[in-house]
Amino acid sequence: MKLLRLLVSLLAFVTLAPASVRAEPVELKFGHVGEPGSLFALSAEEFAKRANAKLADKYKVVVYGSSQLGGDKELLQKLKLGTVDFALPSTVMSSEVDAFGIFEMPYLVKDREHMKRIEKEVVWPKLAPLAEKKGLKIIAVWENGYRHVTNNKRPIQKPEDLQGIKLRVPEGKWRVKMFQAYGANPSPMKFSEVFTALQTGVMDGQENPFAQIYSAKFQEVQKYLSLTGHVYTPAYVTVGLKKWNQLPAEVRKVLEETAKETQAFVYQTAERFDTELLEKLKAAGMQVNTPDKDAFIAASKPVYEEFGKEVAGAKEMIDRAIALGK
Template sequence: MISTATFPQSGTLRRRILGSLIALGAATSLGTPGTSQAQTELKLGHVGNPGSLFQISADEFAKRANAKLGDKYKIVVFGSSQLGGDKEMLQKLKLGTIDMVVPSTVMSSEVDMFGLFEMPYIVKDRDHMKRIEKEIFWPKIAPAAEEKGLTILAVWENGYRHITNNKNPIVKPADLHGVKLRTPKGKWRIKMFQEYGANPSPMSFSELFSALQTGVMDGQENPLTQIYSAKLQEVQKYLSLSAHVYTPAYVTVGTKRYAKLPADVRKILEDTARENQAYVYEQAAKADEELLGKLKDAGMQVNEVDKDAFIAASKAIYEEFGEEVDGAQELISRAIELGKQ
């Protein structure tokens, strides 16, 4: 050990020598050839708050994958929009500044075919979704995302979306007339609520609570897990169980950056992400049962909606999607057919 008593008394020279020794120590701690290196972090981002299905799903995936990855790679989860909103994170994926994202609705603004999951009432239940995933998503939709520089590793869940607001219970589309409604950044969701007579505006999820609290927005639509975990029950009076859209969530990576990972690491990530789906669906079903009671206990007034009225009001959005997006009508027809099995 070198004693500081032996250093020259000149302050400047003494600081230079100390700086050199600190730098040398830092370099040594980073390791030399043949020594173990620090783990490479793989950043996974999502917009969900603590307690959301996003958070539960991502944390379980990270736990399972990290147990298999060893000491070279480690998934680190960043929730609550810490890495940006969905749109920002997808851009960062393409730029290669983050590694993984779990987006939902926003994918329809990146790849037109994802608009299939914006069609009202097209997904009947999770078993139907599994058939759609196998017969439509992987053969048709995932390759379209790949062309845009986004690779999908697995399909998880955001959930069945319901409408909340501070104006009145929503039973029929006419009850939405004039309601300022926050939507995610997906054009078909906006078009849908315009058809229903609402005044929809896209907004990042991280800004939603404040917008509802201040009256900038009257209402919003989200799965129960998002509503409860974001504490929207504190700033919303009415919960209308519309279940108007089932939204999957997609474990997504940037195609170019992902290709640079070792093949064995990619296999672990892909296998674990797909295996995690069963856990995600289990947690989602559990939340559907538990959270409704908690939202009622928090003071929300809950009502059923006239789904036939909403389905009738959705005809135009199906027609527009089928006409505007190449191959969309085929996807719609096949999804409906799969719902009859």
């Protein structure tokens, strides 16, 4: 009899308990490699805030930055396995799909308006379907940014100044080929390991946008900042296709629309960082110089030629992207 009364009491509690007690929202994990205050962090947090306001406590986007859920390659693998829901890959996408190496081609993207046109006419019709064949779905295009070289040896004025410099690059083969063409000694490395590598002299330098340089405190362990602007790298809001398709259609719609809407915030923040963070890096004591970009453009021709020959459809994509900048 006592057991029966207990069961009745428990049933009454469950029935009368508020919804928040009965069912916690389903957590959607968003992993990225950016440090607090980076463009990645601010972008992902803005997206989560907007999405969560629309998801009515049934689902909740939770952001894990600073490589907490793994480096770029691990995050892509976890998307496919379904243990992470969103990631924000950039350069690393070219290690999954060679055609994404188009954004490793030096001095291809003139500005963000040009990038918007490339997104519309190259990313969505050409690149996104190739990612889906690998089990990855891009739901929006954000930004990593214009990349610049930092190092502890000397100011980089021309490609030959990179001769022999041990340079950390992201995990994507075309960035390696680019810096080999310039004469550097590039080595792929996880972003989370870069500060220590620079501090200990394992690496002489690295290349990243201002937002990544400043938020990762590379100014504390690097002397020279050369404004090469050699590559503009987009970042892709990416999900694992298998798990994505298991979400209710209305949830997918909210998440996809919100990710695309957030692009305007990303671009505005990135534009502000272009000036603000450069001043902060100068104030931190970095010696800044403006290199001879024409010399870098001339040294980049072999990379374009190799990419055009090696990757199916690459030449047509490059020609289209360049035409969209005219």
